[in-house]
Amino acid sequence: MKTVTFCADDFGLSEAVNQGIETAHREGILQAASLMVAAPAAADAVRRARSNPSLRVGLHLVVIEGPAALPPADIPDLVDAAGVFPSDQLRLGLNYFFRPHVRRQLEAEIRAQFAAFAETGLTLDHANAHKHMHLHPTVGALMLRAGIAFGLRRIRIPAEPPAVMARCGTHASLGERLLYRWTGILRRQARAAGVATNDHCFGLAWSGHMTAERIRLLLANLPDGDSEIYFHPAAHRDAVLDRLMPTYQHEAELAVLLDARFWSEWADLLRR
16 A cells, blocks of 8 residues: 655745745645744744644754754854854764764754744644754654653655665665664654654655656655655745755746646556
């Protein structure tokens, strides 16, 4: 049996992203979106989510390369003077694991982001993390601990099966195969916490480039079980996207989510 959730990340990053997500839900197949609660356009995203109650919204936890919810004075070892997390994944990962005072600040920030989501009044559908940082065992454990206190029932496991991607013409590197095995740690953490997960996830290898041709390939090779396919749609390019994701095909991904032929092909696949 095959089930799929079509999700969008970076809700709240910019109004162009928010508009793309709202349009993809209203007029296309998008079912869910993950909210960056401290992002510049978060308030606009919340307003759009309230106007679209069938859109399932979760927390897109930011603990790398993005704005924090707490003021810099409260988490001085996590962010710069502007309250932004750095992009050095290795250094962050080592600090989160080895430095107890950094972990305490990290836990406070994670709780603050869940609290900020709760203050929106939206139902917490799921949680995941920007740049998949919840694959870090410390971040994953803290996300689950804080999330459960706020009603968290489901998280994303970014486990993209190499065998499926190979059938789609994309062969995983050694690092990608190791990452796939590493996701088992997060899956075990979630299982121990009683939090549900997806079986498979797609959008890693083709991140920002989930074009129609690739999605058709993926659906034709979709494995049994519960899959999540995530996108980065936007209504148009803007300065934020040009700075953070200059090569991403945001508008092309939106077009896929709005493609009526996509709807028809997916319905045919379900009937098989």
